[in-house]
Amino acid sequence: xxxxxxxxxxxxxxxxxxxxxxxxxxxxxxxxxxxxxxxxxxxxxxxxxxxxxxxxxxxxxxxxxxxxxxxxxxxxxxxxxxxxxxxxxxxxxxxxxxxxxxxxxxxxxxxxxxxxxxxxxxxxxxxxxxxxxxxxxxxxxxxxxxxxxxxxxxxxxxxxxxxxxxxxxxxxxxxxxxxxxxxxxxxxxxxxxxxxxxxxxxxxxxxxxxxxxxxxxxxxxxxxxxxxxxxxxxxxxxxxxxxxxxxxxxxxxxxxxxxxxxxxxxxxxxxxxxxxxxxxxxxxxxxxxxxxxxxxxxxxxxxxxxxxxxxxxxxxxxxxxxxxxxxxxxxxxxxxxxxxxxxxxxxxxxxxxxxxxxxxxxxxxxxxxxxxxxxxxxxxxxxxxxxxxxxxxxxxxxxxxxxxxxxxxxxxxxxxxxxxxxxxxxxxxxxxxxxxxxxxxxxxxxxxxxxxxxxxxxxxxxxxxxxxxxxxxxxxxxxxxxxxxxxxxxxxxxxxxxxxxxxxxxxxxxxxxxxxxxx
Amino acid sequence: xxxxxxxxxxxxxxxxxxxxxxxxxxxxxxxxxxxxxxxxxxxxxxxxxxxxxxxxxxxxxxxxxxxxxxxxxxxxxxxxxxxxxxxxxxxxxxxxxxxxxxxxxxxxxxxxxxxxxxxxxxxxxxxxxxxxxxxxxxxxxxxxxxxxxxxxxxxxxxxxxxxxxxxxxxxxxxxxxxxxxxxxxxxxxxxxxxxxxxxxxxxxxxxxxxxxxxxxxxxxxxxxxxxxxxxxxxxxxxxxxxxxxxxxxxxxxxxxxxxxxxxxxxxxxxxxxxxxxxxxxxxxxxxxxxxxxxxxxxxxxxxxx
Numbered sequence: 001x002x003x004x005x006x007x008x009x010x011x012x013x014x015x016x017x018x019x020x021x022x023x024x025x026x027x028x029x030x031x032x033x034x035x036x037x038x039x040x041x042x043x044x045x046x047x048x049x050x051x052x053x054x055x056x057x058x059x060x061x062x063x064x065x066x067x068x069x070x071x072x073x074x075x076x077x078x079x080x081x082x083x084x085x086x087x088x089x090x091x092x093x094x095x096x097x098x099x100x101x102x103x104x105x106x107x108x109x110x111x112x113x114x115x116x117x118x119x120x121x122x123x124x125x126x127x128x129x130x131x132x133x134x135x136x137x138x139x140x141x142x143x144x145x146x147x148x149x150x151x152x153x154x155x156x157x158x159x160x161x162x163x164x165x166x167x168x169x170x171x172x173x174x175x176x177x178x179x180x181x182x183x184x185x186x187x188x189x190x191x192x193x194x195x196x197x198x199x200x201x202x203x204x205x206x207x208x209x210x211x212x213x214x215x216x217x218x219x220x221x222x223x224x225x226x227x228x229x230x231x232x233x234x235x236x237x238x239x240x241x242x243x244x245x246x247x248x249x250x251x252x253x254x255x256x257x258x259x260x261x262x263x264x265x266x267x268x269x270x271x272x273x274x275x276x277x278x279x280x281x282x283x284x285x286x287x288x289x290x291x292x293x294x295x296x297x298x299x300x301x302x303x304x305x306x307x308x309x310x311x312x313x314x315x316x317x318x319x320x321x322x323x324x325x326x327x328x329x330x331x332x333x334x335x336x337x338x339x340x341x342x343x344x345x346x347x348x349x350x351x352x353x354x355x356x357x358x359x360x361x362x363x364x365x366x367x368x369x370x371x372x373x374x375x376x377x378x379x380x381x382x383x384x385x386x387x388x389x390x391x392x393x394x395x396x397x398x399x400x401x402x403x404x405x406x407x408x409x410x411x412x413x414x415x416x417x418x419x420x421x422x423x424x425x426x427x428x429x430x431x432x433x434x435x436x437x438x439x440x441x442x443x444x445x446x447x448x449x450x451x452x453x454x455x456x457x458x459x460x461x462x463x464x465x466x467x468x469x470x471x472x473x474x475x476x477x478x479x480x481x482x483x484x485x486x487x488x489x490x491x492x493x494x495x496x497x498x499x500x501x502x503x504x505x506x507x508x509x510x511x512x513x514x515x516x517x518x519x
Numbered sequence: 520x521x522x523x524x525x526x527x528x529x530x531x532x533x534x535x536x537x538x539x540x541x542x543x544x545x546x547x548x549x550x551x552x553x554x555x556x557x558x559x560x561x562x563x564x565x566x567x568x569x570x571x572x573x574x575x576x577x578x579x580x581x582x583x584x585x586x587x588x589x590x591x592x593x594x595x596x597x598x599x600x601x602x603x604x605x606x607x608x609x610x611x612x613x614x615x616x617x618x619x620x621x622x623x624x625x626x627x628x629x630x631x632x633x634x635x636x637x638x639x640x641x642x643x644x645x646x647x648x649x650x651x652x653x654x655x656x657x658x659x660x661x662x663x664x665x666x667x668x669x670x671x672x673x674x675x676x677x678x679x680x681x682x683x684x685x686x687x688x689x690x691x692x693x694x695x696x697x698x699x700x701x702x703x704x705x706x707x708x709x710x711x712x713x714x715x716x717x718x719x720x721x722x723x724x725x726x727x728x729x730x731x732x733x734x735x736x737x738x739x740x741x742x743x744x745x746x747x748x749x750x751x752x753x754x755x756x757x758x759x760x761x762x763x764x765x766x767x768x769x770x771x772x773x774x775x776x777x778x779x780x781x782x783x784x785x786x787x788x789x790x791x792x793x794x795x796x797x798x799x800x801x802x803x804x805x806x807x808x809x810x811x812x813x814x815x816x817x818x819x820x821x822x823x824x
Contacts (some may be wrong), residue, residue: 029782034602124554124571192602213611214774215685240683240772241782248682249772252674322803391551391787 020519021234022499022512025246025258029214033195035177036116036124045259045510046217046237047177050204054079054090054109054159054174057509068334069424069506071171072335075104075181075203085166085460092157096226098183100201106153108181114146115187116178125178128422131170131426133162146379166458168465169425175509176423207229207515215239219512230513247494250275256496259510264319264364271320275494278320279504280332281350282421283489284429285322287357289482295352303479308379309372309484310346314422317367322487328429328473330488332506334462335426335469341477342483346375354382358396359416361387364426366372369416386412401438406434415441420489424507426469449475476497528809530737531804538800539793543582546789553598553787567795572598585793594794599786607796609776613798615685616768616775619698620761622691625747626699627706627756632749634703635710642715651709657704666697666770683772698764702756709752713745720744754810762799 009496028042035047056074072081076090095103117126117139127482133150137143150162163170183194183201191201195209205227206219207429217237221230238247238255243263247270249255262270270276287309289296296302311324326341355376359365373383388396397415399406419439421428430453431437435445449472456468476482491504500516554569569575571582587597594605616759634654640649673693674682681690717723718741726736765777783791 013812031600032602052705104792195602211775213608214615214778238684238772239774241778242770242772245670245683245770245772248670248674249684252678252682254684389551389787392549395551 009350011345020232020517021236022232022515022517023236023238023254023256024510025249025255025260026217026237026239027241027246027260029241031217033200035180036112036121036182038124038177039125041508042239046182046208048204048509049206049219049235049512050202050208050222051177051180052096052204053176053180055171056175057505057507057511058514065447069172070287071175074173074175079171083162084126084170085458086163088161088163090159091162093161093226094157097204097224098203099207099222099224100200101200101224102183103156104181104203105156106159106184107156108150109159109179110153111184112182113149113151113179113182117149123178124234128173128176128178131149131167131173132167133164133165133289137462140165166460167427168457168460169427172423172425189455190461199315205511206499219455227513231516232512235512237436250494250496253496256499257510258494259508260493261321262319262492262494267319270494275345275496276500277491277493277495277504279491280323280330280506281489281508282330282332282424282428282493282506284328284330284485285416285487285489286324286328287420287484287486288442289484290413290415290441290498291482292409292411293413295355295385296309296413299480299510304348304350305352305476306342306481306484307345307348308350309375309486309488310344310375314368314371315487317364317371319364321364321490321492323490325485325488326477328483328485329469329478333421333424333426333429335466335473337470337473340470340473342481348379350376350381352381354384355414356384356386356412357416358386358388358393358412360393365416399442400441417441418489419509426465427453430456430472442482444480446475446480455464524812527808531808534804535797535800536586538648539586539797540582542793542796543585544578546787546792547578549787551787553789562590572596585790589793589797594797595790597788597791599783599788599791600719605790608779608791609794609798612774612776612779615773616761616764616777619691619694619764619773620757621767622695623698623702623760623764624753624757626695627702627760630699631703631705632710634707636737636742638707639711639718647711651711654704654707656706657700660700662697662701662766663770665700666693666767669693669697681816683770685771685773690771694764694767694773695803697771698760698767701803705752705756709749710745713748714741717741717745751810751814753811754806758803758806761802 024045026042026045031046032038032040035048035051038044045165052074054076055071056064057069058072075092075096077093079088079090080222081088090106092104092106094103098104113129113132113135115121116123116133117129119141120141124138130139134143136152138146138149141513143149150164152160153198154160167173186199186201187194190196193199193431195433197208200208202208203222205222205223207222207474208217208517209220210218216239219235219237221233223229235308240249240255243261244266245268246255246258246260247263250258289302289305291297291302296305313327315322315324325338326343327337327339329336330340331338357369359369369383369385369387373385376383397417400411419429419432433442434440434450434453435442436450452468452472452475456465456472458470459465477485491506491508493504495501500518553572556573566575576584579781585595586681592606594609596604600608634650638650641647664711670682670693673680680692682693718737720741723736723741726740727733729774743744764775765780767773768775768777769781776798776822777793780795780799782788783795
């Protein structure tokens, strides 16, 4: 017994000294520190806290009441928009300084964007800036002179950006890590080694002080940060992949925040914890018809199939990670309108003999589609399911997008797909079904739809935009019934009561400088 | 002895070449490539990325380039951990896997040997039956079940040990036990069987006839001979605890090499799959060779030629 007491007191001692440290769970460990190239969410969390861009989201955690994310000044202290929304002039903070003491200058942004867009870097994230005048042409090698691209340092602290057409979401794009400034001098000096910790120079609220590959990152507040120093001095990002392990670590107090999908098997347990947070995520899961072939080349057939999907009985398989949605633009965005979309009539009888549906396999989705299959069989239709491994499915989709080595009869009648917002604006969703979109797998094209989307993105008047999107959604979902939205995604996270936090950021961005520890 | 070694090393070399070839082509048969992701990339960007990693070349050319690199012990760049080479990644993580493997072996010997000796010594008593029941359960229970049970008892119920991570000595206990339980059971059963066999041998009867105490007879005379088979089992077991730890590393979030084995396959990170497979393959054949050599050393009846 004495021994046990001794052990216990050691454990208690080991637990103290963590008062100023936040312990945050990173789900994945494929971590890329070169922010021009970062695309995967764990790296975004890290970069968002050690670097900064022109704009940011002021509240890491948005309030449920307003629901909408708004970009706020970050390295740009202010900006003005002219030329009908096509020219942005940013005025940078004059007191922002890199961790090696060099002052931030507008040229650092120009260097970054030139690098991001250069065909030589071959960054898969280059498309983030394709709204900038000449950017796409520079990236594809059509023009080789970067001075023809619409970004220019007017002086040390003024940056001018010209777009090819107005983009009401452009300030949101500037919060993405790929657009953050870089130090060309250091990249030239160290080559690909510039992201090694000894050479890594940043200017965000935190610095990386230690990295144990596969294990954790340690962050410490940056003393040179231009803004207020953060309330939490140290942050440990611990890499734990397995959801049940992460949950056990949360229970035993080793992790303060699990920003992730939680193990469905223990839902009864974690959904009742006081630290359980949930909120809409800007993502939609939907069924897309193949309109190239019968029977879904006829819109009447698409409309009748859309009626047969009973969303409520399907949502239960996903442990709260998905919520039924009939319309295409999810809650959390302007122009979300839950009155749109075809109304369910689950017992309707269907005129189809046999249909094929392909999807990326997982337990929850297998159950979902088997349930649809059962219901359709009752209504006289044989639904063939084609579950695929995720990578396999993605490679099929990219072949479909490139229209190569794919035969018409290899494309199933229905594909299950998802869309996650690049930025919090309806355009990211509505653009998917324009005739020139790479992500439009349906084969459906409509000049009228294209025109509506173009008009909606070119006006700044919010009421007008909403009206245009309503009309476009009505065509997409009701008149033409090109897709059947199923659910919108729901963020789930566990946050320990010692962390002071509001709701969740709809884009799953985490800014530790805005959090506090109660004890 | 030298002809034996030469022949074995040649076989090992051929085995590894065959392993590399098979893995290389199997990987490429699996549908889905490393740069297929959920946002459709513009074709020119995808072509750029594939060119960078030379995935645009014909497969046979990729193969010869890869094998040439392998001959120089260069596993190439990782597709997923951009800016790091597979050599870096293996270098960082192999040490942790070996460390965990050593702890697991200590657990295996520490539990397995006493359990086996006790059951043989008290054959057909409750002690024997219950230890053998434990041993059979240990061999049969999958490691994720053992891990879940241990976490439930020692972390959630008793709150004595951390449920995961690789931080101090306390965090090493549960994964080492989880990984060591299976080898411990094997050792216990083998020790018991071979000890029982020696106990019935003539020289033990002689020892008893001399009037030695039973403990001395068992521990000093019988045990020594019966450890030979156990010793030879240690080779494959060492390979097992180092290479077989990927489930344990995944559950306990340990930064070892096993985790990469799983992730690399889902990511289709071809060079990393190859690298990890080759290191595992090498460890396995090497441990088997070591056993054969060891076998000849401890048992004079065996001659290698």
